[in-house]
Amino acid sequence: MTELPQDHRDIHTLLEIMRRLRDPQGGCPWDVEQTFATIAPYTIEEAYEVADAIDRNDLHALKDELGDLLLQVVFHARMAEEQGDFAFGDVVAAISDKMIRRHPHVFADATVEDADAQTVAWEEQKRRERASAGHEDTSALAGIARGLPEWQRAVKLQKRAATVGFDWPDIAPVIAKLHEEIEEVRVEFDAVARDPGDMGARDRLEDEIGDLLFVAANIARHAKVDVGAAMRRANLKFERRFRAMETLADADGHALAALSLEAQDRYWNRAKDGEK
Numbered sequence: 001m002t003e004l005p006q007d008h009r010d011i012h013t014l015l016e017i018m019r020r021l022r023d024p025q026g027g028c029p030w031d032v033e034q035t036f037a038t039i040a041p042y043t044i045e046e047a048y049e050v051a052d053a054i055d056r057n058d059l060h061a062l063k064d065e066l067g068d069l070l071l072q073v074v075f076h077a078r079m080a081e082e083q084g085d086f087a088f089g090d091v092v093a094a095i096s097d098k099m100i101r102r103h104p105h106v107f108a109d110a111t112v113e114d115a116d117a118q119t120v121a122w123e124e125q126k127r128r129e130r131a132s133a134g135h136e137d138t139s140a141l142a143g144i145a146r147g148l149p150e151w152q153r154a155v156k157l158q159k160r161a162a163t164v165g166f167d168w169p170d171i172a173p174v175i176a177k178l179h180e181e182i183e184e185v186r187v188e189f190d191a192v193a194r195d196p197g198d199m200g201a202r203d204r205l206e207d208e209i210g211d212l213l214f215v216a217a218n219i220a221r222h223a224k225v226d227v228g229a230a231m232r233r234a235n236l237k238f239e240r241r242f243r244a245m246e247t248l249a250d251a252d253g254h255a256l257a258a259l260s261l262e263a264q265d266r267y268w269n270r271a272k273d274g275e276k
Contacts, residue, residue, distance in 0.1 A: 014071070015088055018078045036079060043072040055232050101125065123163050140164050151227045154217040171222045178219060181212040244271035 004016055021031040046069040053061040077088040102125050104110035105118070112118045130143055137143075140163060144156045161167065168174045188205040195201065220227045245267040249256045256264060 011088075014074055015078075018071075018074045022078055022082065031075075034075070034079070036076060039072065039075055039079075043069075043076070046072055051228065051232065055229065055236070101129075119159075120163060123160065149228070151213070151217055151231070154214050155221050155227055158218055158221055168218070168222065171219070174215065174219050174222055178212070178215045181208065181215050184208045185212055241268060241271040241275070244274060 004013060004020075007013065018031075020026070021028045024032055046065065050062065050065045050069055053059075053065045073091065074088060077086070077091050081087040100107045102122055105112045105121075110121075112121055126143060131138070135142065141157060141160050144153060144160065146153070148156065158167070168177075185205070185208045188201060188208050191201040192198065192205050217227050220230055245264065246256050248267050248270055249259065249264075254263075256267070259267075
């Protein structure tokens with residue numbers, strides 16, 4: 001049996017570990033059974049766990065989560081190598097080449113005025129790359145992955161449309177549009193309430209809620225706020241306050257589920273006040 005390299009900080013150690021795990025003869029049965037499709041959900045999950053560690057400013061956890069995410073890259077690269085497509089070194093070469101190619105202001109003689117100008121240049125370089133690769137879709141929206149979380153895809157669609165000038169000039173009309181969409185949601189919600197069996201009304205309600213969320217994502221884009229980070233913060237805030245509600249109610253000898261909404265709301269306000 002091949003001995004593992006002693007320096008565990010060396011990427012070759014991790015590559016050898018994965019090779020051994022995937023060995024059909026002496027590897028791990030679970031690892032051997034995996035495919036690109038079965039590993040993909042873990043890859044997404046690990047990326048979110050990296051973001052969670054960053055949100056919590058937990059650098060010790062971030063180190064571990066980045067390792068878990070790196071393992072996903074190594075796992076996919078190993079499976080590709082086994083079927084003769086590419087290896088980990090090819091992944092490294094591809095991203096290195098891409099970073100050099102897309103940063104001519106750093107690695108060549110080009111100049112950019114600021115980060116916004118760099119974003120425009122980046123998208124133009126991506127467009128040229130798609131064209132040179134023979135992709136027939138010439139739309140400004142070409143190349144935006146459908147597998148992205150929908151909130152992230154919404155922002156990418158909006159950013160890409162903005163590169164050709166299709167964008168609100170400032171935040172005021174976006175806020176106005178938000179109020180418009182809220183009213184349209186209210187109208188369709190009332191229609192569903194009047195006739196819960198009206199599937200057409202339910203479809204319209206889903207459409208209007210989608211429009212509302214799309215505009216909310218646009219507000220975040222204009223504010224230069226990451227939608228995912230904002231939602232994670234909101235989720236953490238809700239969880240923190242709800243758990244505090246449970247603790248407060250339990251200390252008073254009450255089960256939260258047994259209380260009226262009015263009583264629960266008082267505990268919610270106490271939980272909020274406790275954060276000030």
